[in-house]
Structures are given as C-alpha cells and as structure tokens.
Amino acid sequence: MATEAFEEIVGDFEFLEDWEDRYRHVIELGKAMDPLDDALKVPATKVDGCASQVWLHIAPAGDRFHFDGDSDAMIVRGLIAVLRALYNDVPVRDVPGIDAQAELARLDLQDHLSSQRSNGLKAMIQRIRDTAAAA
Template sequence: MASPAFEEIVEDFEFLDDWEDRYRHVIEQGKAMDPLDEALKVPATKVDGCASQVWLHPKIENGVFRFDGDSDAMIVRGLIAVLRKLYNGLPVGEVLKVDARAEFGRLGLNDHLSAQRSNGLRAMIERIRLVAAENA
C-alpha cells in the first residue's frame, strides 16, 4: 500500500544497521524538506497533541492528496517528511486505506519513539486522515 517514495525509505533503513543511523536518516529527511511558509503557520494548521510545534497544510488537487508541514523539532520535522513520502500523491480516497502504524512499524519507528513523539505522530496521522475523510 505504500508509495514508491516510502518504499525507498524502507530500503534505506534496511541498509542502516543501528537505530542511531536510522534516527539520523529521519532527521536528514526533515532537513531536506522545504520549510513551511510562515503565513501557513496558523492555528488552523497547527496539530494539537504534539509536544513540539507542528503544522500541517493539506492540499487536494484533482482528487490527489498532498500536504506540506513543519515543526520546531528536528526529529518531528523528519517524521513529517516520512509521512509526506507515505501519503503525498495518493488519490484522496486511498489515504484512509493506508495503515500508517504498520508502515512505520516496517521502519522500526514504533519501537524507538518516545511516548510523546508517538502521541504526536498519531495526532499528525489523525489530522491527515480527517482531511482525507472530509474530502473523499
């Protein structure tokens, strides 16, 4: 069910033996992402339930789901980048079919995120799913 871009991350993780390398890889994904325009960092795009500041800006064009995002925490910014690879470019109706928890489990991230980060990741996924459900 995962996109080709997400499958690339899965393949990258297979070559990274230890968690520290994987953690760095997630952070690098976030660093490579363009920052979210400051004008889009508003209460409507802010994700509640995250320990750090998180903004997600979804866009649906011609039935295709995309979102941009940002965070003040490097690891969370990396998680946003990974979520973008998981969801961006999917038909909006397919977004709800993605089992994000299982996909993140393939990366081993479920076992290595703190409880706060896991809650934040869950809040981001719920926001994505809510937007998709409203527009499916």
C-alpha cells in the first residue's frame, strides 16, 4: 500500500499528460528537498551502481522508516524525492514488502529513464530494502 505522499505524486502524474511535464515535475520534487548535509556524504552512504553521485542516509525513527538523500544530478534528486514519498514513515517491517517496481510503474518511469538511470534507481531501492531488512 502506497503512502499518501506517493499517492499525491501519482495524482499529479495523472494530471500531467506530457512526459516532459512529468519529468520537470520530478526535477521540481528534487529541488524542493533539503540538501543532505555534506558530513553525511561519506562512502558508507554512497550508492554504487548509479551513473551520478548518490547518497542515501537511512535513519529509521523508532519503528518508522526514514531516509534522506542527495545527488549531483537533478533528475536523480527527483527520483530520491519519489522514493522518499514511497518509503518514508512506513513501518520498518513493511518496507521489504513494498513492490517498488509496481508502484513506480504507476508513474510510467521505466520507459523514460536511460538504462543507467534505471540501474541507479534499482540500486537505491535495493539499498533501502537491504537496510530495512537488517533493522
């Protein structure tokens, strides 16, 4: 089950018919995020497998999942914002059960991202799932 924040993004995408408008919207979501503190941009938070620099700082708050992230690529910052909407504030035990590919398919992202961006997105999702499973 998707979060209310993710459902809002799905609704926005349904309203935006043109993919270029959707792409711009993803970038705007990334611009709206607070930047990750430079002290958190360390090898332990860096996500390998991404074409750009990507950092995910995962810090569950109690039994709720939470992460922040950043990237040097605006579209990737936007993808991080989408993933935050999908995962943040979900019970940690529920995170591994979220079918991110199915949820993201509702946004029709796969057909509009380069293979490198798609691989990076998969790497971010895997980091999220692995960290939640280990918590």
